[in-house]
Amino acid sequence: MGELIKDGLRIDGRKPDELRPIKIEAGVLYRADGSAYVEWGGNKVLAAVYGPRELLPKHMQDPTKAVVNARYNMASFSVEDRKRPGPDRRSIEISKVTSEALESVIFTELFPRAVIDINIEILDAEAGTRCAGITAAAVALADAGIPMRDIPAACAAGKVDGQVVLDLRKEEDQEGEADLPIAIAPRTEEILLLQMDGHLTYKEFEEALELAIKGSKYVSKLQKEALRRKYKKVEEE
Amino acid sequence: MIEDGTLVMPGDEIAKAEELIAGEGTYEENGVIRSSIIGLFKPDREKLIAMVKPLSDIPLTLHNGDTVLGEVKQVMESMVMVKIIHVAGKKRQIAGEKDAAIYISNISEEFVKNTSEKFKIGDIIRAKIIRTSPAIQLSTKGREYGVIKAYCSTCRHPLIMKNNHLECPVCGRRESRKIADDYGKGNIDRVI
Amino acid sequence: MDIPEVKRISAVKKDYLIKLAKQGKRADGREFDEYRKITIERNIIKKAEGSARVKIGNTMVLAGIKLDIGEPYPDSPEEGAMSTSVELPPLASPDFEPGPPKPDAIEIARVIDRGIRESKYIKLDKLVVEPGEKVWIVFIDIHVLDYDGNLFDAGSLAASAALQNAVIPNERFGLGDNEPLPVGSPPISCTFAKFGNAIVVDPGLEEEQVAEARFTVALDENGDIRAMQKGLKGRFTVEEIKNNINRAQIHAKNIRKLLEG
Numbered sequence: 001m002g003e004l005i006k007d008g009l010r011i012d013g014r015k016p017d018e019l020r021p022i023k024i025e026a027g028v029l030y031r032a033d034g035s036a037y038v039e040w041g042g043n044k045v046l047a048a049v050y051g052p053r054e055l056l057p058k059h060m061q062d063p064t065k066a067v068v069n070a071r072y073n074m075a076s077f078s079v080e081d082r083k084r085p086g087p088d089r090r091s092i093e094i095s096k097v098t099s100e101a102l103e104s105v106i107f108t109e110l111f112p113r114a115v116i117d118i119n120i121e122i123l124d125a126e127a128g129t130r131c132a133g134i135t136a137a138a139v140a141l142a143d144a145g146i147p148m149r150d151i152p153a154a155c156a157a158g159k160v161d162g163q164v165v166l167d168l169r170k171e172e173d174q175e176g177e178a179d180l181p182i183a184i185a186p187r188t189e190e191i192l193l194l195q196m197d198g199h200l201t202y203k204e205f206e207e208a209l210e211l212a213i214k215g216s217k218y219v220s221k222l223q224k225e226a227l228r229r230k231y232k233k234v235e236e237e
Numbered sequence: 238m239i240e241d242g243t244l245v246m247p248g249d250e251i252a253k254a255e256e257l258i259a260g261e262g263t264y265e266e267n268g269v270i271r272s273s274i275i276g277l278f279k280p281d282r283e284k285l286i287a288m289v290k291p292l293s294d295i296p297l298t299l300h301n302g303d304t305v306l307g308e309v310k311q312v313m314e315s316m317v318m319v320k321i322i323h324v325a326g327k328k329r330q331i332a333g334e335k336d337a338a339i340y341i342s343n344i345s346e347e348f349v350k351n352t353s354e355k356f357k358i359g360d361i362i363r364a365k366i367i368r369t370s371p372a373i374q375l376s377t378k379g380r381e382y383g384v385i386k387a388y389c390s391t392c393r394h395p396l397i398m399k400n401n402h403l404e405c406p407v408c409g410r411r412e413s414r415k416i417a418d419d420y421g422k423g424n425i426d427r428v429i
Numbered sequence: 430m431d432i433p434e435v436k437r438i439s440a441v442k443k444d445y446l447i448k449l450a451k452q453g454k455r456a457d458g459r460e461f462d463e464y465r466k467i468t469i470e471r472n473i474i475k476k477a478e479g480s481a482r483v484k485i486g487n488t489m490v491l492a493g494i495k496l497d498i499g500e501p502y503p504d505s506p507e508e509g510a511m512s513t514s515v516e517l518p519p520l521a522s523p524d525f526e527p528g529p530p531k532p533d534a535i536e537i538a539r540v541i542d543r544g545i546r547e548s549k550y551i552k553l554d555k556l557v558v559e560p561g562e563k564v565w566i567v568f569i570d571i572h573v574l575d576y577d578g579n580l581f582d583a584g585s586l587a588a589s590a591a592l593q594n595a596v597i598p599n600e601r602f603g604l605g606d607n608e609p610l611p612v613g614s615p616p617i618s619c620t621f622a623k624f625g626n627a628i629v630v631d632p633g634l635e636e637e638q639v640a641e642a643r644f645t646v647a648l649d650e651n652g653d654i655r656a657m658q659k660g661l662k663g664r665f666t667v668e669e670i671k672n673n674i675n676r677a678q679i680h681a682k683n684i685r686k687l688l689e690g
């Protein structure tokens with residue numbers, strides 16, 4: 001306690017309500033129907049969208065809408081101790097809540113019997129990978145021309161040394177008191193994903209949620225700038 | 238209402254619902270028309286329809302008039318079942334249903350008595366979509382449409398064109414088909 | 430639970446449940462803010478170190494606790510370990526299939542695990558046999574026996590109740606007499622389902638099948654938040670989330686009384 005925040009600044013010099021540096025690029029892969037790359041602090045994340053395309057086996061199809069199937073995967077070399085390849089329980093849960101969060105903004109009813117596959121690869125991990133993953137996936141979906149109500153954006157807040165802070169880095173995540181990752185539809189501020197573990201009083205929760213929404217809205221701005229950069233060029237061609 | 242030609246993104250407000258009707262690339266929510274994709278706002282001013290012309294690649298859905306390639310899956314008395322495998326000129330995979338049917342009356346401009354004299358299981362054909370709902374229907378009427386690659390019914394070797402006939406270069410068997418005018422040329426992206 | 434036929438029927442049921450909800454009603458006659466009857470029975474499995482069967486309405490789950498000795502995690506050499514799993518066996522519902530745990534079961538287990546872990550319910554620091562070498566590992570296995578909705582709360586409650594009376598099986602490992610498993614104050618899990626504009630607590634099976642969004646919060650004895658999970662593809666407004674937590678704080682007090690007797 002008392003080592004992660006000194007004189008109001010965090011170990012990387014950030015203020016409590018400051019994000020790590022974030023870089024977003026839209027349309028980075030050739031084969032994918034849509035893709036994006038996100039660097040967020042020490043995280044490096046790629047997302048690729050394939051589809052909508054026919055869902056096989058057929059009995060998995062929904063005749064009324066497309067199935068949204070996000071797969072969050074950590075590369076074995078992305079963490080300190082090599083991660084065994086393939087989905088573990090954590091990845092399966094993150095994949096599930098990510099699929100649900102993204103599906104809530106997609107007009108899935110336009111593509112019956114189809115599947116929209118969203119592959120999220122965490123290449124380098126440094127706390128906050130699910131938020132970086134959703135942020136990348138949302139840009140990839142827009143890049144794939146998938147009709148959506150909004151472009152989801154994600155960000156976490158948490159509690160460190162008794163103080164509510166935005167966007168935890170690794171040490172803060174490991175030694176901090178709480179983590180609250182969320183994803184929102186930035187336009188309406190509706191909550192698409194919310195998870196929390198740790199210890200927050202109700203008042204701290206209110207504060208953390210407000211901060212995470214603020215962070216997500218800033219991320220949303222960066223997502224749109226990335227898309228604009230790519231499609232301004234397309235428009236000029 | 239925003240200006241024509243503005244670059245919009247999913248969720249961006251375009252107009253009020255009393256100004257325009259939501260068309261391609263847009264949707265209406267609580268009296269507001271918004272974009273659902275990345276593109277340029279290009280409304281149809283005459284019909285008062287809001288439209289966004291996509292700047293990104295968009296999902297590949299099937300439309301009447303599309304030229305498609307398909308594999309013959311089943312030959313029945315009155316129709317032929319086909320799995321669509323490619324839309325000419327497109328890179329993306331088809332979004333959703335790919336099973337289609339060709340009714341005997343849509344195989345050729347000439348009278349067809351026997352479907353099995355025109356198509357056989359495994360044939361790759363070029364066809365035109367003439368209906369997408371409730372089920373996809375294809376037509377192979379016209380000289381550009383029909384089989385572009387076929388296999389010998391006995392030895393499965395690809396058949397070759399010889400003196401206006403399909404013939405198996407291995408076993409010498411002759412077969413009949415409704416062929417396209419560029420049989421065996423491998424033109425998968427020829428849009429008719 | 431992603432069975433096509435179930436989804437088809439749910440689409441029809443949903444119209445009905447939404448119609449009822451508009452009149453402030455639920456299909457089984459409950460208020461929006463009313464749990465079904467909860468019963469807790471403890472110590473029903475002899476072989477287990479602790480066990481409990483919890484019923485919430487017709488939903489019935491059984492939690493069993495087993496302890497084993499193993500190596501501590503490298504990042505916590507002075508602490509015991511815990512592991513939570515949920516099984517949805519075909520006996521509990523026509524829609525459950527045999528096989529390895531599916532995402533549904535994994536999500537439930539991980540949310541329950543976070544509530545217990547983050548409230549420090551099990552005093553893991555007291556589960557060291559040889560520091561850095563040998564510690565007790567607490568396995569919490571939750572078996573669903575009858576699925577009529579709200580497995581998050583039923584599973585969490587069963588786990589908490591089973592841990593409450595669990596013992597450390599020293600005898601079996603030649604370490605002296607058995608002793609009670611050291612625990613603190615349990616987390617109380619409270620789950621809500623949203624369909625149409627209604628948000629109801631303790632969703633029944635039908636409500637769960639039509640739900641657009643789900644929200645679970647685990648509260649400690651002070652009403653502080655220890656874990657949360659929003660699930661399903663629907664959305665919540667910020668106000669709705671805050672409202673859910675305030676409602677949960679009232680329910681949690683009542684459920685805690687049942688658990689702590």
